[in-house]
Amino acid sequence: MTAALKDVRAVVVDEPGVHRLVTLPRSSPGPGEVRVAVHAAGICASDRELYDGTRPAAYVRYPVTPGHEWSGTVEAVGEGVDPQLTGRKTVAEGFRACLRCDRCREGATSLCTGGYEETGFTRPGAFADSVVLPARLLHLLPDSADLRAAALLEPAAVVAAAVLAAEPRPGERIAVVGAGTLGLLAVQLLAAYSPTRLTAVDPRRPRAEHALSMGATHARTPDEGGVDPAVAAGGYDLVVETAGAPSTAHDACLLARRGGRVVLTGMFEPGAQGIDPVHLSVSQLTVRSVFGASSAAWSFAVRTFGEGLLDPAPLITHELPLSSFGEAVGLVGSGDPTVGKVLLRP
Incomplete structure (x- = not known):
């Protein structure tokens, strides 16, 4: 494998208003984890808050790679994960619910009392070539799914x-x-x-x-x-x-x-x-x-998308490369009514 294949690019926000595009060694998924090649990642107002420094301190941990709205393809699995997941199109929940507290055990994972952890805010997110996360968070998509549109399944x-x-x-x-x-x-x-x-x-x-x-x-x-x-x-x-x-x-x-x-x-x-x-x-x-989405809500959104009842594609107005993160954030905060969903495309 060449050096280029071992490395990945990622946007890192070191502190409010300060970001850089870095090249890092490609991470291997650990036990129970998968590595997903990111196809597209959406930018929303909460990413703008993260960049501006207006997101409450309890809900962000700098430095961080943002990106909680995304889609991609599983490219590697860790120990204990079904190898047949490799090559599957997918999205994933952002909240890292503990699955042990009373709220989680009753199915309300978005009300987890075990402490806040979320992809793209306290854990590395998808404004990168790939993202590593627990396999239990995946929601698999049909092979025919439009991954560009699927990047909006988090807000969905x-x-x-x-x-x-x-x-x-x-x-x-x-x-x-x-x-x-x-x-x-x-x-x-x-x-x-x-x-x-x-x-x-x-x-x-x-x-x-x-x-x-x-x-x-x-x-x-x-x-x-x-x-x-x-x-x-x-x-x-x-x-x-x-x-x-x-x-x-x-x-x-x-x-x-x-x-x-x-x-x-x-x-x-x-x-x-x-x-x-x-x-x-x-x-x-x-x-x-409503704050965030439970696993049940994710399943509902993915199912309606797969059956054609939900089509987020018409909401997308801009697509930019990772290197244009600053421009993309500016679009989201511009107030321009012609700006809809902005995607970063690794």
């Missing part, structure tokens, strides 16, 4: 967790607040439940209208409440919030009918507007929140 798993929590029913009126990556994926999954009305709400009209091609029946901006009678009456059976903006948790609750359901999926920052407890109580709303 978060959305799947929200949909499972929401328990949508055929014929309901549903609103999705936010038409970013999470919102557009939510629209696709919720459309499969045959709602009578599926409205995407986003202040960026082009983004809201993009949801119409994903299965939404209506698109609107927050200041157009009078256009939609269901909104004007606070008439949605289910509202799925995906934006994480300062007012969207509060606004999502106002869109729900009395006795309706609200699922909060966006990542809120300190100082976000709170939910009015009087409205919550009087309207008897059921409010759930």
Whole structure:
């Protein structure tokens, strides 16, 4: 084997605002581990937070190779791992749940109390030629899977967790607040439940209208409440919030009918507007929140992707090489409404 085959490239963020592209010896997977050749890795707002230094200290460990949204092909297995995994297309969970605490043992692995560890934040991630991780985290894909689109299965798993929590029913009126990556994926999954009305709400009209091609029946901006009678009456059976903006948790609750359901999926920052407890109580709303995705949600997302009910490919707008990590992060934080999902391609 040549020296070039032994080495891999990886983006390393040494501290906020400081990154470099390094060449390292290719790691061998240990017992219970696999090494996956990365096909594509997505950049999201949490990667921007990691780079800017605004991610809470408990959820990042510098220096680190980011990259928690990715797809690839198993290229080597460690001791105790089925060798037939080699060559399989795959994605993998990011959370390194302990599998021993009460929450894990009841199946809620995203609520693990054993301590936070996650690929791309506290463990080396996929902004690299390859990534090594426990084989138990893999979710295998069909041989025909589009690995470019599969790189978005991590945010799709978060959305799947929200949909499972929401328990949508055929014929309901549903609103999705936010038409970013999470919102557009939510629209696709919720459309499969045959709602009578599926409205995407986003202040960026082009983004809201993009949801119409994903299965939404209506698109609107927050200041157009009078256009939609269901909104004007606070008439949605289910509202799925995906934006994480300062007012969207509060606004999502106002869109729900009395006795309706609200699922909060966006990542809120300190100082976000709170939910009015009087409205919550009087309207008897059921409010759930989602942080990350359990193994069950991952399985749901991968299954819907494999069966063609979920197609993340139209969300991808930019693809750059590893050497352009700085440019890619800049795109994600630019505020340009034409920027959708940005991929790094090793």
